[in-house]
Amino acid sequence: MAYQRDRVRTLKTNVLGTLRGLEAAHAWNARFLLASTSEVYGDPEEHPQSESYRGAVASIGPRACYDNAKRAAETLASDYAQQYGVPVRIARIFNTYGPRMRADDGRMVATFIAAALNDAPITVFGDGAQTRTLCYVADLIDALVRLLASDEAGHYPVNLGADTELTVLAIAQRVVRQARSRSPIVFQPLPQHDPRRRRPSLARARAVIGWQPTTPLADGLDATIEHFRNELDVTTATTIEEKLCA
Numbered sequence: 001m002a003y004q005r006d007r008v009r010t011l012k013t014n015v016l017g018t019l020r021g022l023e024a025a026h027a028w029n030a031r032f033l034l035a036s037t038s039e040v041y042g043d044p045e046e047h048p049q050s051e052s053y054r055g056a057v058a059s060i061g062p063r064a065c066y067d068n069a070k071r072a073a074e075t076l077a078s079d080y081a082q083q084y085g086v087p088v089r090i091a092r093i094f095n096t097y098g099p100r101m102r103a104d105d106g107r108m109v110a111t112f113i114a115a116a117l118n119d120a121p122i123t124v125f126g127d128g129a130q131t132r133t134l135c136y137v138a139d140l141i142d143a144l145v146r147l148l149a150s151d152e153a154g155h156y157p158v159n160l161g162a163d164t165e166l167t168v169l170a171i172a173q174r175v176v177r178q179a180r181s182r183s184p185i186v187f188q189p190l191p192q193h194d195p196r197r198r199r200p201s202l203a204r205a206r207a208v209i210g211w212q213p214t215t216p217l218a219d220g221l222d223a224t225i226e227h228f229r230n231e232l233d234v235t236t237a238t239t240i241e242e243k244l245c246a
Contacts, residue, residue, distance in 0.1 A: 002105040007065035014069030015076070022080045022088075031087040033148045034077045036157060038094040039067045043195045050201040051092065051157045061193050074157060081155035089147050094161025094200050098137030098220060099227035109134065109221075112172050113228045116181035126190030128169025131197045135162040136220035139213035146209040153208045159200035162213045178221050 003010045018034065025032040041049045042057035057067045074090055081088040097109040104114075115122045143160045147153055166174075169185070176183050205211050 018073040048199040088155040090157040112175040116179040133162040136215035
């Protein structure tokens with residue numbers, strides 16, 4: 001994952017960057033949208049995850065710099081809303097994909113597609129039984145616009161993502177199939193603190209912003225694969241595999 005390459009910078013960017021943004025919003029009487037993440041739930045013991053769930057997050061480890069930085073950012077945003085009256089909105093974003101993703105950022109869909117288009121091995125960590133949901137970027141943007149404009153949401157977090165749960169292995173197999181690839185799927189040990197299950201409860205999103213995702217996964221993957229097919233250097237997938245295995 002790109003955020004793990006410089007963990008201190010990841011932590012500082014999320015905490016100090018959020019603080020500076022909130023200071024500016026306070027000074028200019030502006031509405032503030034925080035892009036938080038499902039990572040605040042850690043390796044969840046509640047499933048699906050609702051906004052009231054406090055999470056199971058480690059304070060140290062390879063993912064901690066991001067998980068805890070976002071938790072701190074949410075606390076800052078909520079406190080600025082309550083102490084200074086800054087109109088804050090907090091989006092907890094689950095796995096999202098779509099055109100213009102970076103092929104080398106370590107995210108699952110981008111990595112799978114980059115490898116598949118080069119017929120290179122696709123690495124699945126663990127046995128692939130861990131689950132994720134995939135929300136197409138256009139659906140997420142619609143949700144963010146609605147959330148920012150909402151007066152009902154307040155400063156309380158709102159889960160944004162798809163709620164159709166798939167195993168990581170099934171996602172890899174779908175990418176291979178839709179990319180018409182010959183890539184083999186290979187397995188590596190599961191990284192420390194990798195979440196076993198992840199699926200948002202969207203009850204609050206439906207209630208306060210009238211939103212749920214609508215793009216079928218097959219259509220979203222086709223659009224994403226086509227973008228990568230047009231943009232990707234044929235050497236990129238090998239580079240990605242080397243980085244992930246380093």
